[in-house]
Amino acid sequence: MARRRAGPPIEIHGLTYRETGTDYDVAPHAHSSYQWYCVIFGRIDTVVDGQTFRLGPLDSVLIPPGAVRAPRCTGAAPAYTFVNFSNHRLRLGRLERRKVRVPKALAPDLHAFVTEISGSPGANTDDLVDALVVRLLIGLRRAAAAASRGGAQGAPLNVNYYEEVSARAEAFMRRNMHRKLSRAEIAAAVHLSEPHLARVFRTTRGITLVDRLTQLRVAQAKRLLLESSMSITRIALDVGYNSFSHFSKVFKSSVGIKPSDYRRAEGAESRLLRRKRRV
Numbered sequence: 029m030a031r032r033r034a035g036p037p038i039e040i041h042g043l044t045y046r047e048t049g050t051d052y053d054v055a056p057h058a059h060s061s062y063q064w065y066c067v068i069f070g071r072i073d074t075v076v077d078g079q080t081f082r083l084g085p086l087d088s089v090l091i092p093p094g095a096v097r098a099p100r101c102t103g104a105a106p107a108y109t110f111v112n113f114s115n116h117r118l119r120l121g122r123l124e125r126r127k128v129r130v131p132k133a134l135a136p137d138l139h140a141f142v143t144e145i146s147g148s149p150g151a152n153t154d155d156l157v158d159a160l161v162v163r164l165l166i167g168l169r170r171a172a173a174a175a176s177r178g179g180a181q182g183a184p185l186n187v188n189y190y191e192e193v194s195a196r197a198e199a200f201m202r203r204n205m206h207r208k209l210s211r212a213e214i215a216a217a218v219h220l221s222e223p224h225l226a227r228v229f230r231t232t233r234g235i236t237l238v239d240r241l242t243q244l245r246v247a248q249a250k251r252l253l254l255e256s257s258m259s260i261t262r263i264a265l266d267v268g269y270n271s272f273s274h275f276s277k278v279f280k281s282s283v284g285i286k287p288s289d290y291r292r293a294e295g296a297e298s299r300l301l302r303r304k305r306r307v
Contacts, residue, residue: 035116036116036158037115037116037117037118037162038113038114038115038116038118038158038161038162038165039113039114039116040111040112040113040157040158040161041061041112041113041114042111042112043109043110043111043112043145043157043161044109044110044145045068045107045108045109045142045145045146046107046108046109047105047106047107047221047223047224048101048105048106048107048108049101049105050101050103050104050105051101052072052099052100052101052105052106053099053100053101054098054099054100055098056075056096056097056098057096057097057098058094058095058096058097059091059093059094059112060093060094061093061112061113061114062090062091062092062093062112062113062114062115062120063090063091063097063110063111063112063113064088064089064090064091064110064111064113064161064164064165065083065088065089065090065091065097065099065108065109065110066083066086066087066088066108066109066110066130066138067083067084067085067086067087067088067106067107067108068085068086068106068107068108068109068138068142068224069085069104069106069107069224069227070085070101070103070104070105070106070107070108071083071084071101071102071103071104071106072099072100072101072102072106072108073099073100073102074089074091074097074098074099074100075097075098075099076089076091076095076096076097076125077095077096077097077125079125081127082102082127083127086129086130086135086138087127087128087129087130088127088128088129088130088168089125089126089127089128090120090123090124090125090126090128090165090168091124091125092124092125095125107223107224109141109142109145111161113161118162118165118166118169119169120165120169122169122172122173122176123165123168123169123172126172128168128171128172128175129171130164130168131167131168131171133167134163134164134167134168134171135189136189137160137163137164137167138164139189140156140160141157141160141161141164143219143220144156144157144160145157146220146221147219190228190231190232191232193218193220193225193228193229193232194228194229194232194233196217196218197214197215197217197218197225197229197237198233198240198244200214200217200218201214201237201240201241201244202244205241205244205245205248205267205268206265206266206267206268207268208268208270209241209268211225211226211237211238214237225237242278242282243282245267245268245269245278246267246278246279246282246283248266248267249263249264249266249267249275249279249287250283250290250294252266252267253287253290253291253294254291254294260272260275260276260287260288260291263275263287264276264287275287
């Protein structure tokens with residue numbers, strides 16, 4: 029192995045993570061440094077010196093210094109990240125002006141990078157971000173080289189990561205359904221922005237965060253109505269509703285009958301079934 033050289037391989041001048049609307053359209057401009065540009069979700073076309081790169085989820089392009097670029101949304105509302113940097117010794121020639129998809133193996137590093145720059149800074153955030161960017165650039169350069177040789181880049185989307193985030197969000201809702209919960213609080217618990225979590229959760233679960241929280245609360249209320257002697261007012265409080273009338277309205281909208289009618293009807297049926305089993 030070659031002797032380790034002193035000094036950082038790159039110097040970062042600026043970076044961002046941003047979620048925007050379908051009106052995203054940036055006028056042509058240039059930078060004196062490299063820019064690595066990556067789409068997290070949505071669709072963006074970026075024109076680099078007249079060449080159009082159509083970027084979907086986890087597609088990226090390395091734009092060399094001085095190149096004129098102009099990105100704009102061309103489909104679903106996007107989220108993107110970019111890093112402006114000077115390159116001291118990374119061999120990035122295979123990445124310049126080339127669309128390269130983030131391989132599956134690098135997806136956790138990309139999401140760790142986004143979490144670091146979009147959340148509150150923690151201990152050694154700058155050092156971690158520098159290391160993650162270098163890791164991503166080297167990994168992408170190797171993926172581009174493998175693709176040139178006919179090798180595979182790997183799966184385009186880390187489905188397991190999105191599933192894990194959704195599962196953690198749902199677990200947080202289950203643990204805290206006894207109190208008022210906001211989307212911001214749920215998003216903070218899984219270290220994502222509200223819009224990003226909302227899109228991830230809907231993609232993996234096919235339902236909004238608010239609707240899933242309501243499902244969980246109603247399911248718990250149904251269980252308590254049948255298996256406990258708690259008053260309905262107390263059950264409403266136990267599943268996060270301070271207003272009995274609001275709880276009753278939500279329950280009836282979801283189940284079709286009022287909580288008191290559900291307890292009478294389903295409770296009587298459950299008792300009858302238990303009696304038949306004993307017979």
